[in-house]
Amino acid sequence: xxxxxxxxxxxxxxxxxxxxxxxxxxxxxxxxxxWYKQESGKGPQFIIDIRSNMDKxxxxxxxxxxxxxxxxxxxxxxxxxxxxxxxxxxxxxxSNDYKLSFGAGTTVTVRA
Amino acid sequence: xxxxxxxxxxxxxxxxTPVTLRCHQTENHRYMYWYRQDPGHGLRLIHYSYGVKxxxxxxxxxxxxxxxxxTEDFLLTLESATSSxxxxxxxxxxxxxxxxxNYGYTFGSGTRLTVV
Numbered sequence: 001x002x003x004x005x006x007x008x009x010x011x012x013x014x015x016x017x018x019x020x021x022x023x024x025x026x027x028x029x030x031x032x033x034x035w036y037k038q039e040s041g042k043g044p045q046f047i048i049d050i051r052s053n054m055d056k057x058x059x060x061x062x063x064x065x066x067x068x069x070x071x072x073x074x075x076x077x078x079x080x081x082x083x084x085x086x087x088x089x090x091x092x093x094x095s096n097d098y099k100l101s102f103g104a105g106t107t108v109t110v111r112a
Numbered sequence: 113x114x115x116x117x118x119x120x121x122x123x124x125x126x127x128x129t130p131v132t133l134r135c136h137q138t139e140n141h142r143y144m145y146w147y148r149q150d151p152g153h154g155l156r157l158i159h160y161s162y163g164v165k166x167x168x169x170x171x172x173x174x175x176x177x178x179x180x181x182x183t184e185d186f187l188l189t190l191e192s193a194t195s196s197x198x199x200x201x202x203x204x205x206x207x208x209x210x211x212x213x214n215y216g217y218t219f220g221s222g223t224r225l226t227v228v
Binding site: 041043049089098101102103 | 145153155217
């Protein structure tokens with residue numbers, strides 16, 4: 001699969017491979033994290049979330065990993081499909097803040 | 113997106129003119145937000161509201177004002193538009209209540225504003 005160790009603005013993936021998108025968050029007090037997917041011309045859509053009392057959470061074809069020690073979040077997409085081509089954002093907040101802070105985003109392009 | 117609509121979807125305006133963008137929700141959510149999205153900056157919070165007539169500034173609030181006179185409507189006003197305010201504006205809503213609340217947002221489809 002394709003992955004990036006550090007956050008990069010773009011990721012090109014072969015269809016069928018696994019993708020890993022990384023995100024470094026800034027606030028050590030953050031305890032709730034979300035991944036969003038934004039397709040061209042649309043608003044961001046919720047993919048999956050994770051709270052700080054968890055290290056891993058799985059959804060349908062997606063897995064989010066949280067490493068609080070190094071303040072790192074990753075999104076893994078299994079068997080990447082053309083419909084996964086989009087910009088992916090991580091977001092963070094802490095309890096009772098009610099405001100999300102977003103990362104810069106990673107543009108994922110799926111090659112046929 | 114279901115339950116949240118933004119209007120207009122596109123607007124071109126001249127520098128120095130006032131502009132108002134509207135966000136309307138049918139979810140009865142307490143929290144509403146305005147973000148702007150620019151290349152290389154991701155989404156940045158302009159203003160947000162935690163109830164009728166309760167609003168607060170975000171990280172890029174200069175040049176913008178907001179109003180919320182009803183639960184369902186959150187208005188963003190550019191008092192005197194400048195070219196630096198050319199951007200895509202997104203409204204979001206959040207239920208965000210309860211101890212295990214999902215603090216995630218539901219976003220509108222965005223308003224593309226061009227200031228010439």
